[in-house]
Amino acid sequence: MKFLGEKGVRRVLAGIAFSAISALLLIALFIIKEGLPFIISYGPVKFLLSSDWQPQAGKFGIWPMIVASVWVTLGAMLVGAPLGVACAVYLTEFVPRRVMGVIKPTIELLAGIPSVVYGFIGVMVLAPLIRSQLGGPGLSVLAGAIILGVMILPTIISISIDSIQSVPNSYREGSLALGATHWQTTHMVTVPAAKSGIIAAIILGMGRAIGETMAVIMVAGNAVKIPGSALDSVRTLTANIALEMGYATGQHRQALFATGVVLLIIIMILNSLAGMAIRKRAGKR
Amino acid sequence: MNNKIEIKKLNLHYGKFHALKSVDMPVRKNSITALIGPSGCGKSTLLRCLNRMNDLIAGVRIDGQVLLDGIDIYSHSVEVPELRKRVGMVFQRPNPFPLSVYDNVAYGLKVAGMRDGSRISETVERSLKGAWLWENLKDRLDKPALELPLDQQQRLCIARLLAVEPEVILMDEPCSALDPIATMKVEELMLELRQRYTIAIVTHNMQQAARVSEYSGYMLLGEMVELGQTAAIFTNPSDARTQDYITGRYG
Numbered sequence: 349m350k351f352l353g354e355k356g357v358r359r360v361l362a363g364i365a366f367s368a369i370s371a372l373l374l375i376a377l378f379i380i381k382e383g384l385p386f387i388i389s390y391g392p393v394k395f396l397l398s399s400d401w402q403p404q405a406g407k408f409g410i411w412p413m414i415v416a417s418v419w420v421t422l423g424a425m426l427v428g429a430p431l432g433v434a435c436a437v438y439l440t441e442f443v444p445r446r447v448m449g450v451i452k453p454t455i456e457l458l459a460g461i462p463s464v465v466y467g468f469i470g471v472m473v474l475a476p477l478i479r480s481q482l483g484g485p486g487l488s489v490l491a492g493a494i495i496l497g498v499m500i501l502p503t504i505i506s507i508s509i510d511s512i513q514s515v516p517n518s519y520r521e522g523s524l525a526l527g528a529t530h531w532q533t534t535h536m537v538t539v540p541a542a543k544s545g546i547i548a549a550i551i552l553g554m555g556r557a558i559g560e561t562m563a564v565i566m567v568a569g570n571a572v573k574i575p576g577s578a579l580d581s582v583r584t585l586t587a588n589i590a591l592e593m594g595y596a597t598g599q600h601r602q603a604l605f606a607t608g609v610v611l612l613i614i615i616m617i618l619n620s621l622a623g624m625a626i627r628k629r630a631g632k633r
Numbered sequence: 634m635n636n637k638i639e640i641k642k643l644n645l646h647y648g649k650f651h652a653l654k655s656v657d658m659p660v661r662k663n664s665i666t667a668l669i670g671p672s673g674c675g676k677s678t679l680l681r682c683l684n685r686m687n688d689l690i691a692g693v694r695i696d697g698q699v700l701l702d703g704i705d706i707y708s709h710s711v712e713v714p715e716l717r718k719r720v721g722m723v724f725q726r727p728n729p730f731p732l733s734v735y736d737n738v739a740y741g742l743k744v745a746g747m748r749d750g751s752r753i754s755e756t757v758e759r760s761l762k763g764a765w766l767w768e769n770l771k772d773r774l775d776k777p778a779l780e781l782p783l784d785q786q787q788r789l790c791i792a793r794l795l796a797v798e799p800e801v802i803l804m805d806e807p808c809s810a811l812d813p814i815a816t817m818k819v820e821e822l823m824l825e826l827r828q829r830y831t832i833a834i835v836t837h838n839m840q841q842a843a844r845v846s847e848y849s850g851y852m853l854l855g856e857m858v859e860l861g862q863t864a865a866i867f868t869n870p871s872d873a874r875t876q877d878y879i880t881g882r883y884g
Contacts, residue, residue, distance in 0.1 A: 523730070529714050
């Protein structure tokens with residue numbers, strides 16, 4: 349690298365870094381360019397709030413998919429957030445550092461399992477179980493929520509662990525020295541002090557859940573309708589795009605891009621909320 | 634008997650390191666006892682034995698006795714949280730919780746199970762008055778404690794302690810993060826608190842030990858070298874090593 353010199357290296361690195369950022373920008377621009385004109389010409393209210401999705405008839409209302417995404421994601425949070433936060437609290441406050449050094453990487457391995465494998469387990473194990481025990485088709489909001497809830501655990505656990513570990517030890521000592529028990533210290537001082545980091549972890553997990561596609565297609569059943577209960581089949585926004593993109597043309601294709609725009613906006617909002625939570629914490633120190 | 638605490642043949646090991654070597658020391662009731670000595674001599678470690686804060690550190694072994702009102706605090710029947718309510722601690726750096734002023738002082742009460750709002754308010758007021766903070770803070774009780782100046786934070790930590798009505802207050806270099814004027818205020822406060830509490834203080838600052846304490850112990854390399862009335866130690870030390878230290882030839 350000597351012939352490039354210090355400045356040359358900097359330029360090369362800058363070029364590589366910029367190409368990564370520009371890929372992101374180009375994707376966003378492309379989706380917006382393809383989708384936004386459709387939203388405007390079809391009418392945003394009709395597009396977002398009408399329940400009729402009949403591409404052949406020229407009807408493109410994504411309300412059922414929005415409702416489905418919201419329910420599946422909220423369900424996933426109900427499963428993943430308490431489990432994840434409890435796990436993080438237990439690992440940081442109640443387990444020796446050594447044990448934690450083994451368990452944390454194991455949990456992070458969960459993030460490395462391909463989503464199709466989660467979906468496969470959902471189809472083979474979870475859906476039949478729901479069908480036989482609770483009724484309905486099995487492929488449902490509930491199945492999607494449980495699978496996604498498990499899939500987002502690594503995100504929630506590892507970010508929560510980082511934020512609980514960054515709580516100064518002097519807070520714990522101060523509390524214990526006042527006669528608080530270990531558990532009182534944990535839930536009255538340590539966890540509240542890590543609150544913004546834990547909230548950021550949950551929001552990032554939520555972003556993952558709402559964007560997840562493959563596992564959800566496999567376990568949620570994909571029926572385009574507003575679910576009446578947790579046991580009904582639903583189709584999420586992501587599933588809608590993936591399922592129909594292969595054969596969509598013309599307006600139909602634009603409508604799918606428009607669905608992508610809606611997803612992009614939701615995820616951008618979630619990420620900036622998480623960013624705000626993290627910055628708020630940084631500002632406190 | 635006038636000794637609130639009696640330390641008898643106390644040994645402490647961190648792994649292989651012998652940090653306290655057969656230390657004997659009384660802490661007199663309603664007086665201030667200072668522990669002095671160079672860095673790393675074990676004075677903070679000794680102080681933290683008195684409310685069992687060393688229990689939190691992995692690899693610590695303790696033998697010997699620490700008698701509080703004649704009862705060994707290391708015996709199995711002692712509940713550590715109860716012990717720490719009786720023997721409170723003020724730390725080197727002010728460590729108020731990231732809560733409001735009010736909630737900081739009320740914390741110990743809530744932990745102890747007090748739910749009566751008006752009693753909590755009364756105690757908060759009394760404790761803040763006890764730490765000379767009431768006049769400053771009475772209109773700002775819901776202000777975040779971390780926004781206070783450092784010396785007020787440290788006195789808030791003292792107020793937080795007074796709220797749980799301890800019998801003994803341990804202070805681990807309570808003024809090392811404070812400027813001279815703030816230090817003076819905390820020292821005056823200590824002299825007043827002495828009337829109702831038994832105080833043990835670790836300090837680097839020998840003038841401070843001379844100003845506030847009635848009894849002093851000089852420690853070196855984990856041993857209690859000399860122990861006695863502060864005036865005697867400072868004017869007429871019996872051990873040559875103490876003499877070296879207080880005249881500034883050591884440390």
